[in-house]
Structures are given as structure tokens and as C-alpha cells.
Amino acid sequence: MGRFATVDDDTIRRGECTDIYFVRTEEVLRGSGKNPQVAMEVTAAALPDEWAIVCGLDDVISLLEGLPLTVEAMPEGSVFYPGEPVLRIEGGYREFARYETAVLGFLCHASGIATAAAHIRRLAGTRAIFSFGSRRQHPALARMVERAAWIGGVDGVSNTCAPEGIPLVGTMPHSLVMCYPDVGEAFTAFDRFADPGVPRIFLCDTWCDEKRESMTGARCGAEGVRLDTPRSRRGNMRAILEEVRWELDSSGYPGVKIVLSGGISREDIVAYRDIVDAFGVGGAIANAPVIDFAMDIVAIDGEPCAKRGKRSGKKQVWRLPGEKHQTLPA
Known part of the structure; x- marks a missing residue:
């Protein structure tokens, strides 16, 4: 070997x-x-x-x-x-x-890494920041990356090798959703079989309109919906976020939170912090310029x-x- x-x-x-x-x-x-x-x-x-x-x-x-x-x-x-x-x-x-x-x-x-996380933390204000970027570094460095992000002020990290005591956070990958014939079935399976202590945050941009999948997620018991829309399909991301928030609120789901991920930059944090509840940040933290x-x-x-x-x-x-x-x- x-x-x-x-x-x-x-x-x-x-x-x-x-x-x-x-x-x-x-x-x-x-x-x-x-x-x-x-x-x-x-x-x-x-x-x-x-x-x-x-x-x-x-x-x-x-x-x-x-x-x-x-x-x-x-x-x-x-x-x-x-x-x-x-x-x-x-x-x-x-x-x-x-x-x-x-x-x-x-x-x-x-x-x-800690510096980048700290500046993003400061820009986000009261919004949650999660480190989703360990996959942007060599896996042997995962513990260091997540620890540094935590010291910089993130609210949680995704890698299971993070030091003990740092909260692990994560939603679901597109691949899980794609293993089921429709998003509703995927969300229902997650809710049924995932540990009860895991927040029910469903990924709502795999096949269809984000608004439609978010509503499906809400009906399946979502605590939050995550949008990870590819850059090539985003268009006006603010308009998408506003539509999702509107539909959730007007349909009786004002408590369902919105999590945004996918190439999130400092500029994105500033642009969407008024409508997004949490950000999953990858390369902007993990690939930060060294000091x-x-x-x-x-x-x-x-x-x-x-x-x-x-x-x-x-x-x-x-x-x-x-x-x-x-x-x-x-």
C-alpha cells in the first residue's frame, strides 16, 4: 500500500x-x-x-x-x-x-485561516458562520484548518477530525438527494434515519427551482433550507433568496431558516446578511492567504x-x- x-x-x-x-x-x-x-x-x-x-x-x-x-x-x-x-x-x-x-x-x-475567519465573523454580525472548507486543503491538515477557523470565530465546522469540543455542523450533499427518485423522499428519509440531534436542514437546489424545493423541505419538517446554487445558475441570487423567504413566510413557515453556501466570499456575506440566517464558507476561509x-x-x-x-x-x-x-x- x-x-x-x-x-x-x-x-x-x-x-x-x-x-x-x-x-x-x-x-x-x-x-x-x-x-x-x-x-x-x-x-x-x-x-x-x-x-x-x-x-x-x-x-x-x-x-x-x-x-x-x-x-x-x-x-x-x-x-x-x-x-x-x-x-x-x-x-x-x-x-x-x-x-x-x-x-x-x-x-x-x-x-x-484564523484571520480570514475573524474578518468574515465580523462582517456577518449575528449571522452564523460555518467552516465548510476542509476539502479545499490536504486532508492531513483538516484538524488544523478547523481549529484555526474556530479560533477565528466560526460557529461550527464540518470535518469530523476537528478537535474535540468544536461543534460539528453539516446538512446533506447533493449526492444524497440524487439517490432518491424525488427530493421529498430524500428529505423524509433524512428526517427518519438521521440522528435526532442533527438539525433538519435540507438542501433545496438539486433538481428544481429553489423556491419549490424549499417548500417541499418545509412540508417535510425542515428547520432550515440550504441553497448551494451553482454560479452558472444563480442569476440574481438576491431575488432567489427573497422569493424563498417570501414563500416560506406566506405559507406559514416563518421559522424555517435559510443557509447559503457555495463559493461564499466576503462580498456575499455583506450582500446577503440581511436575509440569510447562516453561511457555509469554504475556500474564503480554508484557502486564505498565509500571514x-x-x-x-x-x-x-x-x-x-x-x-x-x-x-x-x-x-x-x-x-x-x-x-x-x-x-x-x-
Whole structure:
């Protein structure tokens, strides 16, 4: 049986998943008998948005556990701004040089997902946001993707490998509906055989007009209807949503909620949040731009020191009244 194209935990913990120049750096330092005591800080000079959310520190801690290092960081889930250090590592450089690749990888990816989720959460206001995007990433990353989305503020996630305690949410795929001769039979079967604790949210765009299938769903006991209409068939999505809401309300189903999914963007959240009760968001969270962190030496043997374009010395981030923030020498 073949192996998946992934790196196992032990390889990462041994520092063998690294950039080759770190291995060569260790060889050179060892050969010359040098192991300076350094302080290194992780910062991002620029962000996709005005602010971001730091995430992935749990993996960093797991990676560095047991090494003779001092590690300080912002709390997981903190808001940070360009140039602010989110993590500082102090110790003999040879002890952790090769781990820089993994440290940055953990932080860059998870922070990007958490940041995207947080901005979407803010735009959605009181509307529910669900992470439906784990299929847009390698399955080995599903736990990280869902955890980061949760830290960013989503109300639930779809992947069964999410960390314990994060609510699992999901409706039904088109393939389930297509296994029955008509949507009503599919909805009835779901209501009969799905766990009673699972919300009865029926997918109402498989064969016919969304309004018609939504009414069928309501008559079959739907708590909510999900619209996942393909972009090629959407036309005026607001008009479709308004029609569905009108028919449900006028037919005595005002309590049936509307869930919208399928390529949902930030712009969609803003456009439809007044009429949609919940959004299932995929790629806009899971495929978020990574945070472009860098990890740089800011002190050597206790003396402030930094490469060109960086600020030397250890730093402390302060939050001030009026949403102001400042970074000062530690």
C-alpha cells in the first residue's frame, strides 16, 4: 500500500522537515565551535488586512517542548498588527536553528485561516458562520484548518477530525438527494434515519427551482433550507433568496431558516446578511492567504542586533485606550 505525500510528526519533531541551509548552518557553527545565545522574534511586516489573528502556537509549543529555550508569545487568538512580534525564542542558536521552517509554517498557515475567519465573523454580525472548507486543503491538515477557523470565530465546522469540543455542523450533499427518485423522499428519509440531534436542514437546489424545493423541505419538517446554487445558475441570487423567504413566510413557515453556501466570499456575506440566517464558507476561509511571518535575530549574547531593515532588541507590545497599540523596547 502506498504512502500519502505527507511528513510524519516524528520527522517534524526531529527538525528534519527544514530548509537545507539550516542544516548547513548547523554544520558550519558546530565546526567552528560557535553557538551564540540569540533572541529571535517572529513578525509580519505587512498583512492582508489591517489586523490579523495569531494562531498555530499550540503546534509551536509542541515542537519546541523539551528544548533548552525560553519561549514567549501573544496568547493564541490575539489580534496583532504589522511589525508586532507575536513570538520570541531565546537560546543557543544551534539548539533551534533548523526548527525555523516548521515554526513559521505552523504560524503562517494557521494564522491566515484564523484571520480570514475573524474578518468574515465580523462582517456577518449575528449571522452564523460555518467552516465548510476542509476539502479545499490536504486532508492531513483538516484538524488544523478547523481549529484555526474556530479560533477565528466560526460557529461550527464540518470535518469530523476537528478537535474535540468544536461543534460539528453539516446538512446533506447533493449526492444524497440524487439517490432518491424525488427530493421529498430524500428529505423524509433524512428526517427518519438521521440522528435526532442533527438539525433538519435540507438542501433545496438539486433538481428544481429553489423556491419549490424549499417548500417541499418545509412540508417535510425542515428547520432550515440550504441553497448551494451553482454560479452558472444563480442569476440574481438576491431575488432567489427573497422569493424563498417570501414563500416560506406566506405559507406559514416563518421559522424555517435559510443557509447559503457555495463559493461564499466576503462580498456575499455583506450582500446577503440581511436575509440569510447562516453561511457555509469554504475556500474564503480554508484557502486564505498565509500571514507572511519572518523570524529574525534581534539580540546576540544579550546585545541588541538586527539585520538591515529590522529593529534590534527585544520588544513588548502594548494595547492602549482607544484601540491604539504601540511596540516598545522590552
